[in-house]
Amino acid sequence: xxxxxxxxxxxxxxxxxxxxxxxxxxxxxxxxxxxxxxxxxxxxxxxxxxxxxxxxxxxxxxxxxxxxxxxxxxxxxxxxxxxxxxxxxxxxxxxxxxxxxxxxxxxxxxxxxxxxxxxxxxxxxxxxxxxxxxxxxxxxxxxxxxxxxxxxxxxxxxxxxxxxxxxxxxxxxxxxxxxxxxxxxxxxxxxxxxxxxxxxxxxxxxxxxxxxxxxxxxxxxxxxxxxxxxxxxxxxxxxxxxxxxxxxxxxxxxxxxxxxxxxxxxxxxxxxxxxxxxxxxxxxxxxxxxxxxxxxxxxxxxxxxxxxxx
Amino acid sequence: xxxxxxxxxxxxxxxxxxxxxxxxxxxxxxxxxxxxxxxxxxxxxxxxxxxxxxxxxxxxxxxxxxxxxxxxxxxxxxxxxxxxxxxxxxxxxxxxxxxxxxxxxxxxxxxxxxxxxxxxxxxxxxxxxxxxxxxxxxxxxxxxxxxxxxxxxxxxxxxxxxxxxxxxxxxxxxxxxxxxxxxxxxxxxxxxxxxxxxxxxxxxxxxxxxxxxxxxxxxxxxxxxxxxxxxxxxxxxxxxxxxxxxxxxx
Numbered sequence: 306x307x308x309x310x311x312x313x314x315x316x317x318x319x320x321x322x323x324x325x326x327x328x329x330x331x332x333x334x335x336x337x338x339x340x341x342x343x344x345x346x347x348x349x350x351x352x353x354x355x356x357x358x359x360x361x362x363x364x365x366x367x368x369x370x371x372x373x374x375x376x377x378x379x380x381x382x383x384x385x386x387x388x389x390x391x392x393x394x395x396x397x398x399x400x401x402x403x404x405x406x407x408x409x410x411x412x413x414x415x416x417x418x419x420x421x422x423x424x425x426x427x428x429x430x431x432x433x434x435x436x437x438x439x440x441x442x443x444x445x446x447x448x449x450x451x452x453x454x455x456x457x458x459x460x461x462x463x464x465x466x467x468x469x470x471x472x473x474x475x476x477x478x479x480x481x482x483x484x485x486x487x488x489x490x491x492x493x494x495x496x497x498x499x500x501x502x503x504x505x506x507x508x509x510x511x512x513x514x515x516x517x518x519x520x521x522x523x524x525x526x527x528x529x530x531x532x533x534x535x536x537x538x539x540x541x542x543x544x545x546x547x548x549x550x551x552x553x554x555x556x557x558x559x560x561x562x563x564x565x566x567x568x569x570x571x572x573x574x575x576x577x578x579x580x581x582x583x584x585x586x587x588x589x590x591x592x593x594x595x596x597x598x599x600x601x602x603x604x605x606x607x608x609x610x611x612x613x614x615x
Numbered sequence: 616x617x618x619x620x621x622x623x624x625x626x627x628x629x630x631x632x633x634x635x636x637x638x639x640x641x642x643x644x645x646x647x648x649x650x651x652x653x654x655x656x657x658x659x660x661x662x663x664x665x666x667x668x669x670x671x672x673x674x675x676x677x678x679x680x681x682x683x684x685x686x687x688x689x690x691x692x693x694x695x696x697x698x699x700x701x702x703x704x705x706x707x708x709x710x711x712x713x714x715x716x717x718x719x720x721x722x723x724x725x726x727x728x729x730x731x732x733x734x735x736x737x738x739x740x741x742x743x744x745x746x747x748x749x750x751x752x753x754x755x756x757x758x759x760x761x762x763x764x765x766x767x768x769x770x771x772x773x774x775x776x777x778x779x780x781x782x783x784x785x786x787x788x789x790x791x792x793x794x795x796x797x798x799x800x801x802x803x804x805x806x807x808x809x810x811x812x813x814x815x816x817x818x819x820x821x822x823x824x825x826x827x828x829x830x831x832x833x834x835x836x837x838x839x840x841x842x843x844x845x846x847x848x849x850x851x852x853x854x855x856x857x858x859x860x861x862x863x864x865x
Binding site: 372374375376379397398399401402403404405406407408409410412413414415416417418427431432433434435436437438439440441442443444445478479480481482483484485486487488489497501526534537538543544545550551553558559569570576579580581582588593595596597598599600601602607610611614615 | 627629630632633635642709710711714733734736737738739740741742743744745746747748749750753754755756757758760770773774775776777778779780781782783784785788793794795829830831832833834835836837838839842845846847848850851852854855857858862864865
């Protein structure tokens with residue numbers, strides 16, 4: 306049994322989500338290979354070869370793979386699929402984009418967002434915004450899986466010494482093309498990998514207040530900043546900071562929810578955090594039902610106080 | 616371009632706190648409020664806006680499921696879809712089966728664009744659009760927050776980790792909607808009345824030559840682990856004390 310993990314990267318560096326996917330792959334029991342599909346991504350292939358537990362890295366390099374267009378990446382994976390029992394993607398925007406396309410061409414059911422490997426054909430995955438956990442068994446010959454990264458510890462990024470094998474990149478499909486990218490600039494830790502997250506909701510009132518209140522606290526704690534959907538919809542924060550069923554799924558050591566009521570859809574994204582703190586002036590807010598420590602107070606005085614006390 | 620096909624799904628309403636059945640076979644769905652999957656409402660709205668702009672001529676809403684899905688299709692018609700197709704079956708449906716049904720309809724109706732929600736809030740799979748794209752051998756633009764049609768292409772801004780990305784896909788193509796694509800309109804009473812007169816065709820999967828048997832077997836559905844009850848602390852000083860000395864996270 307051999308498992309292929311599709312690496313997440315930006316052609317320059319390997320993304321941490323790959324490490325969690327490798328751990329899930331190792332739990333299946335078998336040889337773990339990693340595919341690095343990109344353009345001028347030799348450094349990424351090199352980094353992948355260092356991951357503990359990886360026995361081979363397959364490096365496909367070509368212009369068709371530069372922007373990870375689903376049509377081309379899926380074709381690349383399919384070209385290699387014959388030798389593998391399981392094909393594993395991290396459940397990132399990119400993994401979710403490509404994995405179902407691969408599964409469809411293999412005529413197998415894709416299994417989304419697994420949080421636990423029960424056996425090589427049986428997995429646990431959350432449904433209904435995390436309000437239920439389904440245990441599912443696949444009868445397909447090949448399993449195409451996406452892995453919820455917060456469900457698995459990251460594999461060690463060093464200590465491995467896998468061979469890197471180059472394969473030719475697929476031709477461009479001609480059906481899609483990349484136009485441009487607008488990256489949100491941030492020198493904070495990445496939201497999905499941060500140990501501490503400070504998250505704001507609609508109660509902050511404006512984008513100025515959102516920055517003014519949350520930034521000092523995040524700076525002090527070395528935390529990433531997150532937001533509820535209400536805050537994003539109101540324009541206080543960019544969409545890629547959204548935590549919840551439809552945004553990012555996070556599980557930091559400490560999650561500080563500030564002015565967030567705690568709707569089901571938000572809880573779906575953060576309730577696996579180790580310690581949850583809620584600061585809210587409404588003592589009936591549902592967030593207090595999941596918070597380990599709650600403070601009923603006006604956030605505009607409590608948060609600056611907190612920054613001072615820390 | 617002539618037509619847009621918009622698949623819609625009837626799901627447990629997003630405000631309902633679902634309960635797991637005591638025999639662990641699934642979640643309680645009987646006597647629970649259902650409505651159109653929120654991402655699908657956005658898909659219908661986008662299709663109707665494209666029609667209002669003159670970019671398309673006809674919007675066809677499709678649902679695969681039980682007879683009750685008719686209500687969901689009537690909602691789509693009230694938003695502004697022109698006609699509806701119900702692929703009626705009582706079978707348990709998974710994304711691969713639904714995508715195969717949709718592929719058969721794409722072949723029959725020959726739409727220039729298919730707009731789906733990015734995921735359904737019940738199974739949270741986020742697969743059907745991508746699978747349909749693969750089966751029909753069409754390009755895909757998932758998680759769309761902006762769609763523009765011009766010169767035989769759709770230029771789509773996508774919400775990705777770390778920001779936004781824009782791709783151009785040659786039509787016909789598959790687009791899946793993210794939350795920020797638009798704000799769906801409220802359906803008005805006159806439009807609900809008008810929707811009752813619009814055509815709704817019913818077929819079944821066998822008519823389309825599709826086998827909808829599930830490939831994944833659900834062995835068990837259980838409650839997620841409960842968090843132990845927390846405490847409320849008096850003030851910020853007490854909070855910092857707890858975080859430092861009890862939880863030891865800072």
